[in-house]
Amino acid sequence: MSYTALLFQAVQNVLVLLAAPLLLGWITQCRAWLQNRTGAGVLQPCRNLIKLFHKDAVLAHNASPLFRATPYILFSCMWLAAALVPVLATDLPLSPAVDVIALVGIFALARVFISLAAMDIGTAFGSLGARREMLVGFLAEPALLMVLFTASTISQSTSLITIVETLAHKQFVLYPSMAFAAVAFLMVLLAENARIPVDNPSTHLELTMIHEAMILEYSARHLALVEWASALKLLAYMTIGIALFAPWGIAESGDWGALPLALLLLFSKLLLGGAGLALMETLSAKMRIFRVPEFMGTAFLLAVLGLLTHFLLETTT
Amino acid sequence: MFDQFGLLPIDVALGVVVAWLVLGIAGLLLQNTRIITQFIFPAGALCSLVLAAAGLAGLSETSVAILPLGLPDLPFHLRMDALSSFFLLLLGGASVGISLFSAGYFRSMADDALALLSLEYHVFMAAMALVFMADDAYMFMVAWESMALSSYLLVTTDHEQGEVRRAGFLYLLIAHVGAIAILMGFGVMQGGQGDYTFDSMRHTHLSTFWATVTFLLALFGFGAKAGVLPLHAWLPEAHPAAPSPVSAMMSGIMLKTAVYGILRVSFDLLDTQLWWWGVLALTLGLLTALFGVIFAAVQSDMKRLLAYSSIENIGIILVGIGLTLIFHAFHKDALAALALTATLYHALNHAFMKSLLFLGTGSVLHATGERQLGKLGGLIHKMPKLALLMLVGTLAIAGLPPLNGFVSEWLLLQAFLLSPGLPQPYLNMLVPLAAAALALAAALAGYVMVKFYGVIFLGQPRDEKIIEVHDIGIWERIGMLCMVVACIALGVFPTFIILQLDLVTEMLVHHALGGSALQHGWLMLTPIQAERASYGPLILLCIIVIGGLATSLVVKKFYHGRLRRGPAWDCGFPAQTARMQDTAEGFGQPIRQIFEWFMGVVRQMPTPFDLHPHFHSETHDLLWNIFYAPIKRVNEMVGSQVGKLQHGRIHVYLLYSFVTLLALLAFIQ
Structure with a gap:
């Protein structure tokens, strides 16, 4: 482990922390433009966070220590997840500790904690949100795992670094399996980040909300951390998508010269991805909650199909 | 030892x-x-x-x-x-x-x-x-x-x-x-x-x-x-x-x-x-x-x-x-x-x-x-x-x-x-x-x-x-x-x-797995080769714990740690009771809905005119009907047939013994 690698890791840690709210702001801004509104600007999520940090926290009478600890655990998990994905350089010292399966595990850990916290106060909406979140999660998690498995079997490794290095530096080969995986991944991304059509991030309509129902009881710094963690989760998912399906331009280990270009490429990919997400959200409507299992089941089946395609068509040995 | x-x-x-x-x-x-x-x-x-x-x-x-x-x-x-x-x-x-x-x-x-x-x-x-x-x-x-x-x-x-x-x-x-x-x-x-x-x-x-x-x-x-x-x-x-x-x-x-x-x-x-x-x-x-x-x-x-x-x-x-x-x-x-x-x-x-x-x-x-x-x-x-x-x-x-x-x-x-x-x-x-x-x-x-x-x-x-x-x-x-x-x-x-x-x-x-599991020290679990897969649970645990604690300290240092207790918000709904929480049945409901074909669900629906409406649903193991019930039926049938042999009279049992003996003798011949 070299000092440059550690420095790379530190740079990425700070970068994702700042980039996450900006990405969220960018998506909201794009949506506003697409809907012919002016919008509050890219910085609005940051302003929200600062406002929330300044406020006094209000805790329900029967909130347990679990409820208070969850925002920190959540934030910590999501920060780790976002910091792990090699997007700028393939030389991250933290990466060997967490491979793709463990990454999915970290997402699951965060999901379980936020669901438990939602049930902690004992309100009707809290447990409703927890139940729906776990419903989405139990199909999204294996779907994501299958997508990552497809990439893993192509690159013969579950380490994120090796996957990205393989996919970025191979001759451009079209993998049919990765096409299935990409569609499945997109569906999982939408569901896991509480986006339309599965959930509406800007809703407070009681009967349809999932993510918002779980965090209703949070306020001030706790809410800020939960929101920041959600932004980090979205960033992590977007970067995983970039790493798997568009990894070109990433800096080799220790190659400082390539870093500015990598940074530029990453930002343009994120901007494009965010705009695409906003477009998708504008064009589609939220679906009924009863249809969510169908949607997630489709994602899961597509992901399995991708893996199957790889096993059948692309293995030559 | x-x-x-x-x-x-x-x-x-x-x-x-x-x-x-x-x-x-x-x-x-x-x-x-x-x-x-x-x-x-x-x-x-x-x-x-x-x-x-x-x-x-x-x-x-x-x-x-x-x-x-x-x-x-x-x-x-x-x-x-x-x-x-x-x-x-x-x-x-x-x-x-x-x-x-x-x-x-x-x-x-x-x-x-x-x-x-x-x-x-x-x-x-x-x-x-x-x-x-x-x-x-x-x-x-x-x-x-x-x-x-x-x-x-x-x-x-x-x-x-x-x-x-x-x-x-x-x-x-x-x-x-x-x-x-x-x-x-x-x-x-x-x-x-x-x-x-x-x-x-x-x-x-x-x-x-x-x-x-x-x-x-x-x-x-x-x-x-x-x-x-x-x-x-x-x-x-x-x-x-x-x-x-x-x-x-x-x-x-x-x-x-x-x-x-x-x-x-x-x-x-x-x-x-x-x-x-x-x-x-x-x-x-x-x-x-x-x-x-x-x-x-x-x-x-x-x-x-x-x-x-x-x-x-x-x-x-x-x-x-x-x-x-x-x-x-x-x-x-x-x-x-x-x-x-x-x-x-x-x-x-x-x-x-x-x-x-x-x-x-x-x-x-x-x-x-x-x-x-x-x-x-x-x-x-x-x-x-x-x-x-x-x-x-x-x-x-x-x-x-x-x-x-x-x-x-x-x-x-x-x-x-x-x-x-x-x-x-x-x-x-x-x-x-x-x-x-x-x-x-x-x-x-x-x-x-x-x-x-x-x-x-x-x-x-x-x-x-x-x-x-x-x-x-x-x-x-x-x-x-x-x-x-x-x-x-x-x-x-x-x-x-x-x-x-x-x-x-x-x-x-x-x-x-031997040496390959340990080739990168005891911190990292590498079952085959480090390039193929590695997992460092202790590092993961430390990062999550230290990350959480550090965040908490930083937030409280930069801003404040003020906290008030109040009633639960719940979208402003005032009359909430413990019965409004999800029950075990409620929490399991989506799974029951998705996998209904997999299990036998019996529901009792109240009629619209019921003054004390009562909803009841029970989940059964379908395998019990498919696998165990036929065996039980066959067993009972055989049992009742065998039961006909038993009369409780000693001479009938002696006759059975005699016939068995004859059969065995014939078999040995």
Whole structure:
């Protein structure tokens, strides 16, 4: 482990922390433009966070220590997840500790904690949100795992670094399996980040909300951390998508010269991805909650199909 | 370890068995609850610790013993090789916590009842130890039956209740159907030589057909003990009926005797393995895992929920065994070693985490007298210590990093990922499907455990009597703490555990992960090569804990730590009551809806004119109708036909004897 690698890791840690709210702001801004509104600007999520940090926290009478600890655990998990994905350089010292399966595990850990916290106060909406979140999660998690498995079997490794290095530096080969995986991944991304059509991030309509129902009881710094963690989760998912399906331009280990270009490429990919997400959200409507299992089941089946395609068509040995 | 005393590991293990029997009998003679709880159970726990040490020592040195007991010319053979030692380690390690917990749990039981229970309990543990050590079929069956009978008596501790008696009978029945299959399996394996020692079975070469028959008999017989589909029916009945430490012992340890049996027969006693055995085990395991977890999600009795979760975990273990068989049959030794390591690791994990959860439900049951999830809730405020201990168990069994359940699932998924290149095209298709099903089962386990923990410990109490409960006592706390420490240690230090498991895989599949697991130091788990896969649970744990603490400090330093308490917001809805929370049925409703075709759901809908509308829905096990009901019908039919032969008149029976004699004479001619 070299000092440059550690420095790379530190740079990425700070970068994702700042980039996450900006990405969220960018998506909201794009949506506003697409809907012919002016919008509050890219910085609005940051302003929200600062406002929330300044406020006094209000805790329900029967909130347990679990409820208070969850925002920190959540934030910590999501920060780790976002910091792990090699997007700028393939030389991250933290990466060997967490491979793709463990990454999915970290997402699951965060999901379980936020669901438990939602049930902690004992309100009707809290447990409703927890139940729906776990419903989405139990199909999204294996779907994501299958997508990552497809990439893993192509690159013969579950380490994120090796996957990205393989996919970025191979001759451009079209993998049919990765096409299935990409569609499945997109569906999982939408569901896991509480986006339309599965959930509406800007809703407070009681009967349809999932993510918002779980965090209703949070306020001030706790809410800020939960929101920041959600932004980090979205960033992590977007970067995983970039790493798997568009990894070109990433800096080799220790190659400082390539870093500015990598940074530029990453930002343009994120901007494009965010705009695409906003477009998708504008064009589609939220679906009924009863249809969510169908949607997630489709994602899961597509992901399995991708893996199957790889096993059948692309293995030559 | 025991060399300096001139003792072999097997001597120590036998000593522990004798000590347990003595403790059990002493408890029976003393008939005093105080002495039994304060002395006998802790002493039993100490013996367990010694057994665990013996198991650890026995991993690296095989020792044998012959007991001059039993029938003349047929002494009991005992042997402690790596496989036996591993399971003895599991038995010893997990029973320490259970015995300590029992010391507190049974403190208010009547003298005579507890004296009997303590005898059965210690005989049960001794019988399990002997099952793991037996080296001939005779000894094995004696120990196996003692285990089944003592556990049957333990299950029916509360025999005044009709449902407990029914559950006990079902358990006894299925256990014995399984035992017959195992006995027949041994009969085939001795190959007509009449020598029932395992050593001669190892050297008998069976034809493919007879080897297959043996394997199927073993899978059936041991599967009945483990709760493999469709022989799972006794688990969700017997586990809730038994006292909680007994449920913990049965689910955590006794189910593993079946795993031991399957491993012993298929890898040690049989000398050939066919790849399709593996496919069979893999498929059965997946079905069992999915079945168990889906049914666990719709349960509303906390111990039944855990029983179904045990079925799921047994399924996962069977998947591991199946994968090992497939790899071993194709001579992919490194992969077989990886799959077997995952299997053994999961067995060890499950012993600790499931026992922990069952003990916790025992404490909840003691404190509230309630097993129905629908009447619990909010216990984290009344029983904070229990809630913290149970949180670890819940996260562990949900398969979340950095705890132990994740490690074994990680290893198993790695084994799946490395399997391309099997020479069978159909297998290559099966493997990704199996991996997907396994991932689905693992994710559903998270759903189940959120329901389990959330409904019991979080929210508001759903029943008034919960308001006056007290937290667990010191013995319970120590017992559960042992389990929690084991769960965390197994999760954070996998490389040390795998080094020990290597000795078992070396014995069974002649290959071990060995050096490759350790090539990057003990921090990183790298089962094959570092480039292929690595996992550093300690680093992960440290980052999450330090990250969380640092965030908390920074936020409070830069801004403030001001906090107010107020009523819950709940979208401004003022009149909320505890009944508005999700019940267990409510939380499981989506699963019931999605998998309705998989289970029999009976709903009672109120009519629109009903003044006291009442909705009732019940979930049934369809397999009961498909599999058990026909057998029961045939059995009853045959029974009634046979019954016609019996008249109760002596001359008719004499006639039967005469006819039989004639027939036999004709046969001999």
